[in-house]
Amino acid sequence: MFAVAAFFDVKERKIQDIIWLVCGGTGAILYTVELPDAIDIVSMVVGVTLASTFWFFRLYAGADALALISLSVIFPTYHDFIIPLSMVVIATTISVIYGIVYNVAANSRTLLLDNKIFEEFDEPLYRRIAAFFLIHKRSKSEQFAFPAERIVSGRKKFRFRYDPDDEFSKDDVYVSLAMPLTLFFLIGLVGLIITIISLDLSFSVCLQNCDLS
Structure with missing residues (x-):
């Protein structure tokens, strides 16, 4: 199920x-x-x-x-x-690693193709560096992503925080992955489960070998 x-x-x-x-x-x-x-x-x-x-x-x-x-x-x-508790830790770890790898790969591709990135944003350097790991420009085939940009006083800003129940973005904008x-x-x-079973089997085999010796 x-x-x-x-x-x-x-x-x-x-x-x-x-x-x-x-x-x-x-x-x-x-x-x-x-x-x-x-x-x-x-x-x-x-x-x-x-x-x-x-x-x-x-x-x-x-x-x-x-x-x-x-x-x-x-x-x-x-x-x-x-x-x-174990699943929260594991799922969070997978989400963080997957998200960073995906965003870095997508942004590296954008940077190589356009020779620029995030120039349209009015943001300091440290937030641009953070954005390189947290968001990316949505591809045409990407269906599940949340908008990661907003307009504040006529200036384009990053939007790192999103509501996981928001509607997915369909526009060609910077987005955050929906995990x-x-x-x-x-x-x-x-x-x-596989890890625990493997450790139990290894421990049992080790004990048997020790008894035989």
């Missing part, structure tokens, strides 16, 4: 609420069969608190917050790892 949500996040950057209702309902049904442990309850509280806080401060879109809440309910812990956080949650979850 989470993979389906990630697919729609990548394809449309929109996820139907029914998906999260199914996820949450599944978790609720499971807990009627087996009550959650104390660590599971703590994890769920952490997940709901983080999701609500990030949504309140407009750091997450509504779908991203629901994704984190659903994950907290259906899969709160794994080998004593608090999954919601598919649900996909990053899924990547982080799968990666964490």
Whole structure:
């Protein structure tokens, strides 16, 4: 189910609420069969608190917050790892790295082709340097991006902060990437599970070899 949500996040950057209702309902049904442990309850509280806080401060879109809440309910812990907190850290790391690499590559291409960049903006040097890593000029094929420029007193300024529930930009302007956080949650979850299983297997093999020797 989470993979389906990630697919729609990548394809449309929109996820139907029914998906999260199914996820949450599944978790609720499971807990009627087996009550959650104390660590599971703590994890769920952490997940709901983080999701609500990030949504309140407009750091997450509504779908991203629901994704984190659903994950907290259906899969709160794994080998004593608090999954919601782990996913926030992993997804944020992936978002930052992906965003910086994408923006630097796009801006480097613009600079090579035009021999200039950000000249139309009335901004100091340090903000131009920051913009090189945070925003880029929208390509014609780019569908999911938020406007990253605005007019203030007749002067063009950078707009680094955006509302994740804003409409996507369709104009040929500088934009910020709309990150598919649900996909990053899924990547982080799968990666964490594989890492833990691999470490457990390696530790078991090591113990067996030590016993044989």
